[in-house]
Amino acid sequence: MRLRFYNASILSMEDRNVTKGEVWINDKTIEYVGPSKETDGFDEQIDCEGNLLMPTFKNAHTHSAMTFSRSLADNLPLDVWLNTKIFPMEAKLNFDHVYWFTKLAIMEYLRNGISTAFDMYMIRDASNKAAIESGFRISYVSGANDFGGVEELEEEYLKHNEQHELINMQLGFHAEYTTSKENMMKIAALADKYKAPVFVHNSETRKEVDECIGRYNMTPTQIMDELGMFNYGGGGYHCVHFDDKDYEIFKKRNMLAVFNPCSNLKLSSGIADVKRFIDEGIDISVGTDGAGSNNSLNMFRDLYLACVLPNVRGEGNANIDPFILLNGLTSVGPKYMKLEDARFIKAGQKADIMMIDMSNPAMQPVNSIVENIVYSGSPDIVKMTMINGKIVYKDGEYLTLDKKEIIENCNKLVQELKL
Amino acid sequence: MRLRFYNASILSMEDRNVTKGEVWINDKTIEYVGPSKETDGFDEQIDCEGNLLMPTFKNAHTHSAMTFSRSLADNLPLDVWLNTKIFPMEAKLNFDHVYWFTKLAIMEYLRNGISTAFDMYMIRDASNKAAIESGFRISYVSGANDFGGVEELEEEYLKHNEQHELINMQLGFHAEYTTSKENMMKIAALADKYKAPVFVHNSETRKEVDECIGRYNMTPTQIMDELGMFNYGGGGYHCVHFDDKDYEIFKKRNMLAVFNPCSNLKLSSGIADVKRFIDEGIDISVGTDGAGSNNSLNMFRDLYLACVLPNVRGEGNANIDPFILLNGLTSVGPKYMKLEDARFIKAGQKADIMMIDMSNPAMQPVNSIVENIVYSGSPDIVKMTMINGKIVYKDGEYLTLDKKEIIENCNKLVQELKL
Numbered sequence: 001m002r003l004r005f006y007n008a009s010i011l012s013m014e015d016r017n018v019t020k021g022e023v024w025i026n027d028k029t030i031e032y033v034g035p036s037k038e039t040d041g042f043d044e045q046i047d048c049e050g051n052l053l054m055p056t057f058k059n060a061h062t063h064s065a066m067t068f069s070r071s072l073a074d075n076l077p078l079d080v081w082l083n084t085k086i087f088p089m090e091a092k093l094n095f096d097h098v099y100w101f102t103k104l105a106i107m108e109y110l111r112n113g114i115s116t117a118f119d120m121y122m123i124r125d126a127s128n129k130a131a132i133e134s135g136f137r138i139s140y141v142s143g144a145n146d147f148g149g150v151e152e153l154e155e156e157y158l159k160h161n162e163q164h165e166l167i168n169m170q171l172g173f174h175a176e177y178t179t180s181k182e183n184m185m186k187i188a189a190l191a192d193k194y195k196a197p198v199f200v201h202n203s204e205t206r207k208e209v210d211e212c213i214g215r216y217n218m219t220p221t222q223i224m225d226e227l228g229m230f231n232y233g234g235g236g237y238h239c240v241h242f243d244d245k246d247y248e249i250f251k252k253r254n255m256l257a258v259f260n261p262c263s264n265l266k267l268s269s270g271i272a273d274v275k276r277f278i279d280e281g282i283d284i285s286v287g288t289d290g291a292g293s294n295n296s297l298n299m300f301r302d303l304y305l306a307c308v309l310p311n312v313r314g315e316g317n318a319n320i321d322p323f324i325l326l327n328g329l330t331s332v333g334p335k336y337m338k339l340e341d342a343r344f345i346k347a348g349q350k351a352d353i354m355m356i357d358m359s360n361p362a363m364q365p366v367n368s369i370v371e372n373i374v375y376s377g378s379p380d381i382v383k384m385t386m387i388n389g390k391i392v393y394k395d396g397e398y399l400t401l402d403k404k405e406i407i408e409n410c411n412k413l414v415q416e417l418k419l
Numbered sequence: 420m421r422l423r424f425y426n427a428s429i430l431s432m433e434d435r436n437v438t439k440g441e442v443w444i445n446d447k448t449i450e451y452v453g454p455s456k457e458t459d460g461f462d463e464q465i466d467c468e469g470n471l472l473m474p475t476f477k478n479a480h481t482h483s484a485m486t487f488s489r490s491l492a493d494n495l496p497l498d499v500w501l502n503t504k505i506f507p508m509e510a511k512l513n514f515d516h517v518y519w520f521t522k523l524a525i526m527e528y529l530r531n532g533i534s535t536a537f538d539m540y541m542i543r544d545a546s547n548k549a550a551i552e553s554g555f556r557i558s559y560v561s562g563a564n565d566f567g568g569v570e571e572l573e574e575e576y577l578k579h580n581e582q583h584e585l586i587n588m589q590l591g592f593h594a595e596y597t598t599s600k601e602n603m604m605k606i607a608a609l610a611d612k613y614k615a616p617v618f619v620h621n622s623e624t625r626k627e628v629d630e631c632i633g634r635y636n637m638t639p640t641q642i643m644d645e646l647g648m649f650n651y652g653g654g655g656y657h658c659v660h661f662d663d664k665d666y667e668i669f670k671k672r673n674m675l676a677v678f679n680p681c682s683n684l685k686l687s688s689g690i691a692d693v694k695r696f697i698d699e700g701i702d703i704s705v706g707t708d709g710a711g712s713n714n715s716l717n718m719f720r721d722l723y724l725a726c727v728l729p730n731v732r733g734e735g736n737a738n739i740d741p742f743i744l745l746n747g748l749t750s751v752g753p754k755y756m757k758l759e760d761a762r763f764i765k766a767g768q769k770a771d772i773m774m775i776d777m778s779n780p781a782m783q784p785v786n787s788i789v790e791n792i793v794y795s796g797s798p799d800i801v802k803m804t805m806i807n808g809k810i811v812y813k814d815g816e817y818l819t820l821d822k823k824e825i826i827e828n829c830n831k832l833v834q835e836l837k838l
Contacts, residue, residue, distance in 0.1 A: 067783070071790035075738050107780035111799060266794070268730040296781045296795035301720065311687040312731060318687075319494050361526035362715045362798075364486070364826050365833040371490035375685070376715035379781075379799040380530060396815070407783050414784040 001043050001389070002026050006036060008048035009358065011369060012345040013055050013331045016323050018369050023053050025351045028389035032347055051383055052356040052369065055330040055345055056115035057299045058337060060258040061237040061287025063121045064105035064138075065098045068414050069292030078205050078267045078293075086292060089417050090122070097417065098126035100409040106134045107401055108297040110393035111379040113354035115386075118199075118258075118287065118337050120172065120237075122149075124160060132164055135392045135400045137352075139337035141172035141199045145179045150186055157190070166388065168338045172234075175201040176220040177208050181227070188228040197255075197336065198229045202236030205269045209241045221246040230255060235336055237287065238263075239277070240270040247280050256283045256336045261305035262296075263289035274310045274325075275318045285333035286325060300377040303329055307374055322374035355384035420462050420808070421445050425455060427467035428777065430788060431764040432474050432750045435742050437788050442472050444770045447808035451766055470802055471775040471788065474749040474764055475534035476718045477756060479677040480656040480706025482540045483524035483557075484517040487833050488711030497624050497686045497712075505711060508836050509541070516836065517545035519828040525553045526820055527716040529812035530798040532773035534805075537618075537677075537706065537756050539591065539656075541568075543579060551583055554811045554819045556771075558756035560591035560618045564598045569605055576609070585807065587757045591653075594620040595639040596627050600646070607647040616674075616755065617648045621655030624688045628660045640665040649674060654755055656706065657682075658696070659689040666699050675702045675755045680724035681715075682708035693729045693744075694737045704752035705744060719796040722748055726793055741793035774803035 003025040010019050010033060024032040024042070039045070066086075073085035098121065109117060116137040121127060124140055131138045140160050144150045153171070160169035171194070173179050173187050191198050202220050203209050209219055216223040222245055224230060230249065235256030250257060259272050277284050286306045288297045307325050310318040331343040342350035356363065362376040363369075373381070385393040392400050422444040429438050429452060443451040443461070458464070485505075492504035517540065528536060535556040540546060543559055550557045559579050563569045572590070579588035590613070592598050592606050610617050621639050622628050628638055635642040641664055643649060649668065654675030661669075669676060678691050696703050705725045707716045726744050729737035750762040761769040775782065781795040782788075792800070804812040811819050 067780075069786075070784065071787040071794060074741075074790055074794065075736050077736065104780055104783055111780065262727075265727045265730055268736045271731060291795075294794075295790070296797070298781065298795070298797055301723075301797070304720070308681075308684045311684055312690060316687055317494050317496060322493075359822055359826060361486075361523055361530065361825075362717065364523060365489065365829045367488075367833065368490040371493055371714070375490060375493065375713075376710075376717070378715070378717055378720070378797045380797060403778055406780075407778060410784045414786065 002031070002041060004042040004045045005048050005053060006045065007050060009050060009052040010345055011052055011054040013327055014344050014346060016370055018052070023345060023353070025389050028351055030345065030347055030349050030351050033345055048355065051358050053345060053353055054356060055343060056352040056354045056385060056387065057113050057329050058116040058118065058285070058333040058339065059109065059114045059287050059299060060118050060256070060285035060329070060333040061260055061289055062117050062119055062297070063290035064117050064119050064127060065093070065101040065121050066290030066292045067101045067104045067410070068097060068417060069290070070295045072292065074295070078269055079207065081267065081293070092417055093123065095123055095126040097413050098123040099130050100406060100413055102127040102130035103134065103401060103406045104410050105291065105297060106130060106136045107398060107403065107406060109136065110385045110398065111382060112297065112299040113382045113385050114299055115342070115352040116334065116337060116339060118333070124156065128163065128167055132166055133400065135166070135387050135390050137166045137339070137387060139339065140167070140169040142169070143172070143174045144183070144187065145174035146183060147178070150183045153187065154190055157194070170199050171196045172199040175208070176212050176223065184224065184227050184229065191229055191232055195232050197232050197234035199235045200224065200237070202239055203241045203246065204238035204264070206241050219243060219246055221249050225249045225253070238269070238272070240264055240272045242273065247276065247282065250282045251280050254283070256285060256333070258285050258287050259306045260287050260289040260302065261309045262302050263293040265305065265309065266295070267293055271309050271313050273313060274306055275320055278320065278324055283328070283332050283335070284325070285328040298379055299329070300379065303374055303377070323370050326370060326374055351386055351389040353386045354382055356381050357383040421450070421460060423458070423461040423464045424467050424472060425464065426469060428469060428471040429764055430471055430473040432746055433763050433765060435789060437471070442764060442772070444808050447770055449764065449766055449768050449770050452764055467774065470777050472764060472772055473775060474762060475771040475773045475804060475806065476532050476748045477535040477537065477704070477752040477758065478528065478533045478706050478718060479537050479675070479704035479748070479752040480679055480708055481536050481538055481716070482709035483536050483538050483546060484512070484520040484540050485709030485711045486520045486523045486829070487516060487836060488709070489714045491711065493714070497688055498626065500686065500712070511836055512542065514542055514545045516832050517542040518549050519825060519832055521546040521549040522553065522820060522825045523829050524710065524716060525549060525555045526817060526822065526825060528555065529804045529817065530801055531716065531718040532801045532804050533718055534761070534771040535753065535756060535758060537752065543575065547582065547586055551585055552819065554585070554806050554809050556585045556758070556806060558758065559586070559588040562591070562593045563602070563606065564593035565602060566597070569602045572606065573609055576613070589618050590615045591618040594627070595631050595642065603643065603646050603648065610648055610651055614651050616651050616653035618654045619643065619656070621658055622660045622665065623657035623683070625660050638662060638665055640668050644668045644672070657688070657691070659683055659691045661692065666695065666701065669701045670699050673702070675704060675752070677704050677706045678725045679706050679708040679721065680728045681721050682712040684724065684728065685714070686712055690728050690732050692732060693725055694739055697739065697743055702747070702751050702754070703744070704747040717798055718748070719798065722793055722796070742789050745789060745793055770805055770808040772805045773801055775800050776802040
């Protein structure tokens with residue numbers, strides 16, 4: 001199957017430049033990017049009408065199936081929200097819940113130009129099925145903690161890394177505050193055995209950091225590093241309350257810091273010092289977190305806020321370069337999701353591509369396409385999402401998902417969960 | 420012309436309840452809201468398929484034609500941005516610029532379910548033409564200041580209040596920091612003559628307030644009230660840096676406080692204490708401000724941030740009721756825009772109605788429709804916008820605007836402005 005996109009504007013994300021030209025897809029891979037050449041030998045040809053092709057977003061931290069909890073328990077601090085609302089409902093979740101609520105999340109991801117979820121959640125066989133049927137990528141990260149998941153981690157890790165081309169898995173665990181030192185050491189041993197990076201919620205709230213210091217006289221980053229968890233790198237989700245030594249560790253270990261500003265804002269967790277991470281040269285990306293705390297999976301809103309919310313941390317403007325954050329979301333994150341080959345619009349890369357509707361008024365006038373996307377983007381500007389060479393969303397229609405069935409099942413299942 | 424919406428969910432905004440039923444429109448007015456009755460005698464019948472009808476948003480503070488400056492000069496403090504970037508370009512604006520860039524803004528407004536702009540800008544004959552041709556409402560407010568507009572204010576005020584059913588005008592001026600006491604007194608005299616409210620940028624930055632205190636030993640709110648400006652009420656845009664006496668004045672004078680969180684965030688102006696205004700019982704609404712500082716006219720983003728951004732003002736969550744902000748935007752703002760009869764989905768009110776696409780994944784599951792809209796809404800969920808009984812936007816199509824022509828003209832004109 002060969003597909004030709006022509007009359008396109010192209011933001012390859014290898015640099016800031018936007019070029020005019022064509023992108024050819026051969027099966028799952030980008031075959032050619034450049035000026036118009038041949039018009040023969042294609043199975044399908046799509047006139048982009050000047051619209052923009054760019055790499056998809058890779059949602060660098062989320063809990064997909066948590067769509068069940070959207071608008072269910074708003075305006076609570078993280079610990080109260082987790083302990084009194086979320087954990088009791090999560091205890092009731094079965095295969096069907098995770099399957100249908102992951103499908104609902106995927107619907108929202110596709111509208112946002114997201115091709116991949118770096119997804120920390122349970123009952124992975126159910127989300128696997130949802131992702132594979134949808135043609136969507138999941139890079140799992142374990143949410144193991146003292147309540148479960150540690151013993152099964154190795155088996156799960158091996159299984160999900162051999163299962164399907166759209167699925168892979170990373171080592172990880174929920175957080176220091178839910179995981180004993182003994183369990184953290186088991187995870188560190190696995191990291192050592194597989195020479196693998198470890199990903200974890202890290203320093204989301206002040207309370208979490210203070211309590212960790214109380215236990216270990218070290219921050220979460222420091223105790224985890226001390227246990228050898230980051231000998232092969234890894235990353236942290238949230239990264240709100242960091243001290244100088246934490247930054248040093250992230251730098252030394254070549255780790256990824258993922259920002260989740262909407263969730264932090266809603267739960268009053270604080271504001272990450274995005275500028276400091278950039279100035280330190282640490283790799284960064286952005287995630288939506290789950291729909292329970294965000295409450296949407298609107299990647300554009302998190303991208304925008306990661307860029308402008310740090311302005312209120314101190315006096316004056318943080319002056320964060322919007323390209324660096326956009327690049328984090330399209331092209332840096334995937335380095336940490338075993339998707340080195342799905343980062344750019346470039347021959348040889350996987351065809352994970354979105355089309356931005358340049359006729360959307362929010363994208364006009366074209367003083368700067370990158371600034372327009374970061375400061376004025378919303379799901380409304382996404383015209384098409386292609387994953388692994390397959391168009392899965394176009395002009396409001398889902399080509400691999402049954403919208404009506406998903407919505408009916410999700411509403412039925414959430415009513416049962418609330419009983 | 421009689422139109423029947425059936426199979427609808429209805430959020431009238433008279434209260435929080437969502438009902439099932441029908442909405443009939445007779446010419447420009449809502450004729451009936453309630454359960455299914457007749458099916459004969461209609462010129463058009465629209466099956467809502469369970470989607471939600473609710474009152475449109477009324478953008479309570481904006482500078483529509485500033486779409487020219489989107490992504491043009493980002494990340495500067497307010498005073499530098501205005502003086503070095505915006506004012507020099509605004510000096511070059513002519514009828515064509517304001518006409519086409521207002522049309523571009525209206526395209527974006529319609530996608531956001533906005534029926535009315537409380538619009539402070541110049542060359543109003545041009546924006547009039549754009550609004551009337553589009554079937555869009557503008558409630559002007561004067562941006563008079565020491566550089567112009569004060570002498571013409573009375574004539575403009577009278578003209579735009581008699582001109583067209585979609586257009587009206589309020590007294591106002593740009594801000595204390597751009598307007599001498601002498602000119603402010605002239606405006607106060609007009610307020611007295613016409614027993615009219617006055618609207619103005621107020622306490623947007625700390626610097627503005629401090630300098631005003633330096634000049635008058637009073638805050639902007641206090642000096643303006645002292646001059647008799649608010650004897651017949653009015654309102655303030657931004658309202659970020661208020662003291663106790665300022666709140667008292669807003670309360671005593673029954674004034675509207677309009678929040679512009681995206682603009683404040685981008686320009687590092689501070690965060691309004693939305694909760695305090697609510698607790699004081701002051702009327703509130705939300706505006707996008709202009710596209711130069713926001714940078715989008717995504718009303719959902721400002722609504723969301725007005726609700727959650729105050730969480731970072733202090734310790735803990737501000738616990739702002741999302742319904743109060745939604746109500747401010749649909750139904751409180753219009754009281755101050757001479758649109759008392761365009762506030763609710765209710766017989767006798769003007770038919771300014773939007774349809775929310777309940778099959779959008781961000782609106783699912785339906786744990787709470789109001790929370791879904793405020794916390795997860797985006798232009799992507801707006802299926803239809805009706806203004807004054809006329810459908811002007813539906814399923815991505817503009818029924819009164821030529822998208823291609825607008826985009827071409829705006830790009831041509833902005834290139835000239837940049838020379």
